[in-house]
Amino acid sequence: MTTQHTTCYCGHSLPYENCCKKVHIDQKEAKTAEQLMRARYSAFVVQNIDFLYKSFYVATRSFQNKKEIRKWAEESKWLQLQILRTNTNTVEFEAHYLDAQLNLQIHHEISRFKQTEGIWYYVDGDLLS
Numbered sequence: 001m002t003t004q005h006t007t008c009y010c011g012h013s014l015p016y017e018n019c020c021k022k023v024h025i026d027q028k029e030a031k032t033a034e035q036l037m038r039a040r041y042s043a044f045v046v047q048n049i050d051f052l053y054k055s056f057y058v059a060t061r062s063f064q065n066k067k068e069i070r071k072w073a074e075e076s077k078w079l080q081l082q083i084l085r086t087n088t089n090t091v092e093f094e095a096h097y098l099d100a101q102l103n104l105q106i107h108h109e110i111s112r113f114k115q116t117e118g119i120w121y122y123v124d125g126d127l128l129s
Contacts, residue, residue: 009045010038011081016046024051027120033113034083036120037091041081044095047073057114057121075100089113092128 008019020042022029030036036055043051049070056064077098085092095107111125 008038009042009078009081011083012038016042024048027051027055028118030120032086033089033111033115033120034086034091036113036122037083037086037093037111038081040122041078041093041095044073044076045078049073055120055122057116057123060122060124076105077102079104 006015008014008016010020012019020039023035023039024043030039040052040055049066052069053061053064053066079098080096082094083091084094090110090112092110097105099105106129108129109125109127112123114121114123
């Protein structure tokens with residue numbers, strides 16, 4: 001028997017299974033850049049490295065290192081996602097987490113997304129803090 005979380009890791013009130021997990025299974029389930037951003041955060045929490053890698057836009061994917069992504073996901077204790085601002089192609093967010101030394105960190109970024117053939121992808125982002 002699996003237990004469902006009462007709220008998704010991304011902060012929505014739906015259980016993970018009815019929220020970000022749907023996007024992890026089928027990326028087309030993300031209808032907006034924000035939905036993909038939330039699913040990417042949840043992928044860090046559940047350490048779904050393959051989803052994180054494949055949700056990078058094809059032109060920037062080759063610059064990513066799966067081992068580094070996995071290391072950051074595994075070494076961190078993900079606490080909270082805050083969406084600060086969003087529009088069609090950008091999402092400003094803060095991801096709160098504890099690093100490997102259990103120091104509180106806040107990853108503050110403005111992320112850029114691109115939709116191709118009905119699928120949203122993460123292109124890149126500007127780290128603000």
